Amino acid sequence: MVRCEHSDILVPAHAEIVLECEIKPGLTEIEGPFAEFHNYYASEPGPKPRLDLKAISIRKDAIYRHLKCNAVY
Numbered sequence: 001m002v003r004c005e006h007s008d009i010l011v012p013a014h015a016e017i018v019l020e021c022e023i024k025p026g027l028t029e030i031e032g033p034f035a036e037f038h039n040y041y042a043s044e045p046g047p048k049p050r051l052d053l054k055a056i057s058i059r060k061d062a063i064y065r066h067l068k069c070n071a072v073y
Helices: none
Strands: 017-031 046-058
Touching: none
Parallel strands: none
Antiparallel strands: 017 046
């Protein structure tokens, strides 16, 4: 375990990616809608808690899994 750069929180030393964010109570932003990979919208726009990104830590050769859609419409 290692300490984060901007807080005393401990995270696994071999974590692929660590995002350090601050969430302030009551502070929101309108977010959405977001399209899902199979061509529908998951939610209506609405107020969601705002995250202020403080740091991104990435280990060497980190694995980042993502979806890629090759659908033909």
